[in-house]
Amino acid sequence: MNIENSTSQQDKKTIRARLKTFLAPVPLIGWLLGIFGAVLVEYFLGDLISYYFGLPKIPVLFGFLTVLKKPLLMPGTIGYLALVYGVPILVIAKTLQKPANRIADFLDRGPVTVAAFVHLGLLYGALHFWADLSDYRLLVLKLTMIAIMLTLSINIINGYMGEFSCSHPGFMALGAYTASAITLLLFTDDKQFGIALLPAALGPYLFPLALIAGGIAAALGALVIAIPSFRTRGDYLAIISLAFLFIVKSVIENLEFVGGPRGMSSQPHYSTLPVVFIVMVLCIWIINNFVRSTMGKALNAVRDNELAAEAMTVNTRKTKIITFMFGAFWAGVAGGLFAHVLRYVNPGSFGIQRLAEILAMVYFGGLNSVTGSIVGAVSINVLGEALRPLEIYKWIIIPLLLIVVMLVRPTGLISFTEFKPKELMKPRHNREEGA
Amino acid sequence: MALLRVDNMTHYFGGLRAVHKYNLILEPGHIVGLIGPNGAGKTTIFNLISGIHTPTEGNIELGGSNLIGHHPHEIAAMGLGRTFQNLLLWRHMTVLDHVKMACYSQLEYGIWGAFFGSRHCHKEEKRITAKAMHLLETFDVARFSTQLAVSLPYGAQRRVEMARAMATNPKVLFLDEPTAGMTPDELNRMIAIIRKIHEEFNVAIFLIEHRLKFVMELCERIQTLVFGEVIAEGTPGEIKNNPQVIEAYLGKEDIH
Numbered sequence: 001m002n003i004e005n006s007t008s009q010q011d012k013k014t015i016r017a018r019l020k021t022f023l024a025p026v027p028l029i030g031w032l033l034g035i036f037g038a039v040l041v042e043y044f045l046g047d048l049i050s051y052y053f054g055l056p057k058i059p060v061l062f063g064f065l066t067v068l069k070k071p072l073l074m075p076g077t078i079g080y081l082a083l084v085y086g087v088p089i090l091v092i093a094k095t096l097q098k099p100a101n102r103i104a105d106f107l108d109r110g111p112v113t114v115a116a117f118v119h120l121g122l123l124y125g126a127l128h129f130w131a132d133l134s135d136y137r138l139l140v141l142k143l144t145m146i147a148i149m150l151t152l153s154i155n156i157i158n159g160y161m162g163e164f165s166c167s168h169p170g171f172m173a174l175g176a177y178t179a180s181a182i183t184l185l186l187f188t189d190d191k192q193f194g195i196a197l198l199p200a201a202l203g204p205y206l207f208p209l210a211l212i213a214g215g216i217a218a219a220l221g222a223l224v225i226a227i228p229s230f231r232t233r234g235d236y237l238a239i240i241s242l243a244f245l246f247i248v249k250s251v252i253e254n255l256e257f258v259g260g261p262r263g264m265s266s267q268p269h270y271s272t273l274p275v276v277f278i279v280m281v282l283c284i285w286i287i288n289n290f291v292r293s294t295m296g297k298a299l300n301a302v303r304d305n306e307l308a309a310e311a312m313t314v315n316t317r318k319t320k321i322i323t324f325m326f327g328a329f330w331a332g333v334a335g336g337l338f339a340h341v342l343r344y345v346n347p348g349s350f351g352i353q354r355l356a357e358i359l360a361m362v363y364f365g366g367l368n369s370v371t372g373s374i375v376g377a378v379s380i381n382v383l384g385e386a387l388r389p390l391e392i393y394k395w396i397i398i399p400l401l402l403i404v405v406m407l408v409r410p411t412g413l414i415s416f417t418e419f420k421p422k423e424l425m426k427p428r429h430n431r432e433e434g435a
Numbered sequence: 436m437a438l439l440r441v442d443n444m445t446h447y448f449g450g451l452r453a454v455h456k457y458n459l460i461l462e463p464g465h466i467v468g469l470i471g472p473n474g475a476g477k478t479t480i481f482n483l484i485s486g487i488h489t490p491t492e493g494n495i496e497l498g499g500s501n502l503i504g505h506h507p508h509e510i511a512a513m514g515l516g517r518t519f520q521n522l523l524l525w526r527h528m529t530v531l532d533h534v535k536m537a538c539y540s541q542l543e544y545g546i547w548g549a550f551f552g553s554r555h556c557h558k559e560e561k562r563i564t565a566k567a568m569h570l571l572e573t574f575d576v577a578r579f580s581t582q583l584a585v586s587l588p589y590g591a592q593r594r595v596e597m598a599r600a601m602a603t604n605p606k607v608l609f610l611d612e613p614t615a616g617m618t619p620d621e622l623n624r625m626i627a628i629i630r631k632i633h634e635e636f637n638v639a640i641f642l643i644e645h646r647l648k649f650v651m652e653l654c655e656r657i658q659t660l661v662f663g664e665v666i667a668e669g670t671p672g673e674i675k676n677n678p679q680v681i682e683a684y685l686g687k688e689d690i691h
Contacts (some may be wrong), residue, residue: 289552294535294542294560296549301525301536308523310507311485311516313540313603317506322546368527416527 026093027428029107030100032122034093039129042084046133053080060134064386104427115425124277131273138273142341144381145280146334151361151377152287152370153330158359159367159415160291161323162303163233167225167241168331168358170248173350174221175214175332176339177252180264182210183340190266192259200268207270211279211336218332219325221248226324230317233306245355252347263346264339271340279337283330288370288419290326299323300368357384364402366412370419376412436499438463438639439484439515439607444493446483453479454663457493459641461607466633466640468650470674471660472683477643478520480660481609485517486510498606512540516605518596520612520643524584530595531580534567535560537602567602573635574598574628590621594628601636608632610642614649626652651675659683 046058053076063077107115131138157165185193187203290296298319301309339345365376387394439461446454486507495502548556571577574594644650651671659667667677
């Protein structure tokens with residue numbers, strides 16, 4: 001909706017404008033209800049509808065995989081998507097517009113936490129039923145949420161503070177290995193650490209502590225970059241951070257007690273959908289709180305002009321340390337979740353390839369923006385999965401897309417904006433209604 | 436007792452002597468000007484006092500406490516506000532955020548308050564927002580508060596920078612060429628603004644300026660700096676008629 005329309009097509013513009021005025025009065029909760037409804041339609045009627053459209057099974061990832069493998073199924077897939085997603089979302093959102101606005105109005109008057117819980121609950125419900133239909137969906141969903149955390153956490157360093165840090169996979173590796181080592185040591189009988197030290201039933205409850213330990217390990221690792229950042233900036237710091245990535249990777253490859261190049265496997269299955277979802281929401285919430293506070297905006301001041309920041313009483317060294325440690329912490333937590341989603345880690349998964357992926361997500365989505373990070377992570381991740389049938393061509397299409405975005409919007413799709421959940425959840429009354 | 440006191444400050448950049456045995460006594464509520472040709476070391480003196488460089492020799496005291504060896508942000512928080520010759524504004528920040536940012540050292544919430552959006556944090560943010568809006572009104576830029584500072588007209592940018600410096604609660608305000616690039620109209624306005632700051636906030640002001648009219652009108656005392664050394668110091672009248680100053684500015688009389 002952000003893409004500027006070409007100026008020549010007048011009538012197209014009016015259709016868009018009309019559509020906009022038609023849909024504008026639907027509040028966020030209305031859309032969420034629509035999505036929830038659509039997911040329920042698919043959950044209960046998906047098999048039937050896909051049968052009538054001549055599809056072998058429910059299209060897993062919005063039909064991309066089906067169509068790319070068998071292009072002839074395109075009409076059926078489009079019909080399925082329209083009937084299962086398009087129609088229910090539009091119909092429910094539009095018909096429930098008034099009650100939804102009333103609910104939004106009611107929530108708006110109460111504390112913002114309650115409103116957030118209601119919205120997030122609906123969103124989680126929709127995602128839960130959506131992912132329940134196939135294990136592949138579940139995996140993609142979890143990895144996407146982890147990608148959101150990674151993108152947000154690198155946005156703190158690369159976007160909000162404007163240093164080009166290349167060590168994010170390294171932080172992720174530190175978190176993944178620390179969390180895995182803790183859960184393997186304490187809660188599982190495995191070949192690396194021997195028998196479990198604690199009863200396995202405690203595991204899921206202590207898993208957050210393992211994640212936090214992973215985050216702390218990553219944050220301590222970040223000091224290796226934070227301290228040189230007092231004296232160097234820009235390209236030179238980028239090289240230092242790249243060096244850090246390689247150091248972490250080769251250290252892990254050579255540590256036999258964490259499995260060396262073979263890595264560690266059989267982590268307990270703790271990264272369930274609710275766990276990943278809750279951690280992601282916490283991550284977004286805390287990061288968004290921070291970057292909207294004056295203390296967090298000090299990062300922008302340091303980025304835009306360090307000298308002026310110092311002269312205006314901003315403690316730039318403290319700010320830099322906080323930024324690197326905070327960013328690395330969330331990368332470490334995301335790494336811990338990642339290890340427990342795949343239930344396998346090896347040094348190979350934290351190399352340059354992963355770095356390229358993370359950087360692509362953050363620059364595609366937009367610097368200095370929470371919304372941008374979410375959009376970037378979701379789109380690159382889902383696209384990466386959806387274009388999988390194209391095999392090698394996937395790695396031509398996605399980079400090309402990135403180049404196009406960089407040409408049209410040099411700082412990413414949605415950059416330099418503030419994410420205001422309260423505004424987002426507000427009721428959308430029409431002018432005459434609101435009076 | 437002097438508010439700001441600089442004793443025998445000398446500074447070398449490598450082998451180059453930038454400042455030589457510089458002395459300054461700034462009493463509360465006074466306005467002192469520093470003039471001199473390009474490259475005389477005026478901005479270096481500003482940077483030395485505000486902690487960006489550490490002087491090779493000498494002593495600096497602000498309100499009785501020593502400034503040598505402190506970081507610039509500590510010195511700023513101790514009560515030394517400053518503006519810059521070439522307007523160091525933050526490119527992606529709004530006018531309001533500029534002024535709020537300068538309240539950084541006055542924030543009473545910690546890092547955890549910022550992470551979890553504590554009630555205390557929200558209260559503090561509200562407090563400094565009110566303070567910042569008040570300052571923006573004082574400097575007549577409140578109507579730009581939600582715009583990016585770099586998108587404002589030049590004169591307004593200067594005033595935003597001044598509001599930002601005042602938000603640090605300075606006892607001493609350093610102004611580095613506040614009228615650089617201004618038209619005569621804007622210059623007169625700037626004189627009025629500086630007078631207003633001086634009266635309303637009761638700060639001592641130390642300023643670098645090229646335009647003699649401006650300095651003569653505002654300052655109670657003027658120092659003339661040439662090649663890092665003060666060659667003359669006195670009231671505007673004394674400076675105006677000092678042959679050494681005239682020589683430094685206009686050259687020797689007997690040109691062959």
